[in-house]
Amino acid sequence: MSTTLTPASPPETPTLPTSEKPSGRSPMAAHPALWLFPVPALVLYVTFFVIPTIQGVVYSVTDWDGFSPTAQFVGLDNFITIFTNDDLFRNAFSNNIKFMLVVVVFQTIFSLVLAVFLTRNSKSSVALRSIFFFPTILSSVSVAFIWKFIYDPNFGLINTVLDAVGLDQFQSAFLGNDAQAIYWVAITQVWFHVGQMMIIYIAGLQQIPQELYESAQTDGASRWQQFRHITLPMVAPATAIVMAYTTVQSFKAFDLILGLGGNPPKSSLDILSTRIYSGFANSQFGYAAAESLVFMALIASITWIQRRAVKATNPDV
Amino acid sequence: MRYQLTRRAVLAVYAVLVIVPLVVVIFGSFKTSQELFASPFAPPTDWQSGNYQKVIGESGLGIAFRNSVIVTGLSVPLTLFIASLASYGIARTTGWKSALLFGFIVLGMAVPAQANMIPQYVQFETFGLTNSLFGLVLINIVTTLPIAVFIMTGFLKTLPKELFEAAAVDGSGPWRTYHSVVLPVSVPSLSATAIFLFVIHWNDLLYPLLFINEAEKRTIPVALLSFQGEFLTDYPLLFTGVVVASAPIVIAYVFLQRYFVAGITAGAVKG
Known part of the structure; x- marks a missing residue:
């Protein structure tokens, strides 16, 4: 995928004959001092990342409120409550799954369609790619504010346009409609990141040998058949990346939810990451730490299942 | 047709x-x-800068902007420096120890921020690093190190071995090779990673929201989020905030688009 991703091409370097060794050490062997180079990174990473992660496991079996000097050991109580007796968590979980499904399906399909249409490096394609990619660089809060206005029930762009063209029966309260709110946020998420996934697909599509299409054409294959039997199987590795990344992204959509749903978000927009944050904000450190672990295990297992599914359908990915 | x-x-x-x-x-x-x-779609009849004056001055977005410049301005080069050192060490050593080191650091990419933010908060609080811009720089470095190491190690491994061997033959030690060979040839990958980090650090909401509660220490995304409550449906002010918050990234995008695409996509492919 290097064609559009990394413009790096290392310069040619003259190779000296390796027989002239000024020092006794072979230049092929690693200099021992090389082991010192990762030390700063390692120290910071262990101190401020690894240790807190382990600390989280310790908190998760306590009822610590974040302030008291002591905390009660509660065993697996937090986890039992999460799974059996926590409507807020269950609500956030179900919202998150709905959100994920819509985002993964639409973002994968749209990004592939746009990529297929923009595979060739013509001037207009390159220009459109940079336009479609643009929203990705904005902050989630910015994107949330733009879409707050688009969805505004009274003054918003969608309802204004529907009114102007006489389709006011389709006007909606959007985020104000609790049954639909999470899906509207999902659409915003797709608008936000579809361009990024499109670029991944374009890199994959540009690797497909043109001869495959040429010979298919001489065999009289239709465009749809070519897409179905050449493009789709050939971009399977890109699809795997897009789906995995989109899935993780939809669990991390914390900022977008806070921007569109308020802080703390209303319950129809609460997802797992915002739920954990609320637990933290309400001083339920032990409980929120347990939720965090469940959250992490959930993401890991969904990613794992996806990878298995992709491998099962495409053995060569 | x-x-x-x-x-x-x-x-x-x-x-x-x-x-x-x-x-x-x-x-x-x-x-x-x-x-x-x-008339939402029409150009303004009178281009008034009143919203900008209000947003930058009274509402404190100006201060937040300065804070974001400081935090991002320090986080990006420091992350790059520390990660490139580590990547160089990992890429130039071999064997299971090197592989383990790489795997251990890169494993951090699999840990979502919400999974360790609470203990991190407790830790930063203990060290007096909450309500501090330096604390934000530190957390930015730590949380983006794994992905930066991943991207840069991948790049350094594609460099021809002869490059390093030639340097060693010339009597160049690892440190000199790092700054006089590795850094110059890594400019494209460093630039792409820098842009990737710039977008993440500039736009980050979670950590400043968690670690900062003094208004004067807020960064742009937190200040912007607080508009929501303050101005509710005063969309022109929200929009002005969006324009001010996005300006540095948009300007960079116009001039360095190639690196944006490379960096953000490399982050996605590898993350």
Whole structure:
């Protein structure tokens, strides 16, 4: 995928004959001092990342409120409550799954369609790619504010346009409609990141040998058949990346939810990451730490299942 | 023929869906609420900078902007420096120890921020690093190290061995090789990683929201989020905030687009 991703091409370097060794050490062997180079990174990473992660496991079996000097050991109580007796968590979980499904399906399909249409490096394609990619660089809060206005029930762009063209029966309260709110946020998420996934697909599509299409054409294959039997199987590795990344992204959509749903978000927009944050904000450190672990295990297992599914359908990915 | 028609129609519709909201935002930042609601798509009849004065001055977005410049300005080069050192060490050593080191650091990419943010908060609080811009720099470095190491190690491993061997033959030690060989040839990958980090650090909401509660220490995304409560549906002010918050990234995007695409995509492919 290097064609559009990394413009790096290392310069040619003259190779000296390796027989002239000024020092006794072979230049092929690693200099021992090389082991010192990762030390700063390692120290910071262990101190401020690894240790807190382990600390989280310790908190998760306590009822610590974040302030008291002591905390009660509660065993697996937090986890039992999460799974059996926590409507807020269950609500956030179900919202998150709905959100994920819509985002993964639409973002994968749209990004592939746009990529297929923009595979060739013509001037207009390159220009459109940079336009479609643009929203990705904005902050989630910015994107949330733009879409707050688009969805505004009274003054918003969608309802204004529907009114102007006489389709006011389709006007909606959007985020104000609790049954639909999470899906509207999902659409915003797709608008936000579809361009990024499109670029991944374009890199994959540009690797497909043109001869495959040429010979298919001489065999009289239709465009749809070519897409179905050449493009789709050939971009399977890109699809795997897009789906995995989109899935993780939809669990991390914390900022977008806070921007569109308020802080703390209303319950129809609460997802797992915002739920954990609320637990933290309400001083339920032990409980929120347990939720965090469940959250992490959930993401890991969904990613794992996806990878298995992709491998099962495409053995060569 | 039908294919070309569909293609053009789809691309045109999607271009409208991306461009129109952005134009509405830019136009809107110069309008009053009444004008925005009355004619959202039209250019402002009178380009007033009142919203900008209000947003930057009174509402404190100016201070937040300065804070974001400080935090991002330190986080990006420091992350790059520390990660490139580590990547060089990992890429130039072999064997299971090197592989383990790489795996251990890169494993951090699999840990979502929400999974360890609470203990991190407790730790930073203990060290007096909450309500501090330095604390934000530190957390930015720590949380983006794994992915930066991943991207840069991948790049350094593609460099020909002869490059390093030649340097060693010339009597160059690892440190000199790092700054006189590795850094110069890594400019494209460093730039792409820098842009990737710039976007993450500039836009980050979670950690400043968690670690900062003094208004004077807020960064741009937190200040912007607080507008929501303050101005509620005063969209022109929200839009002005969006324009100010996005300006540095948009300007960089215009000039360094290639690196944006490479960096953000490398982050996605590898993350």
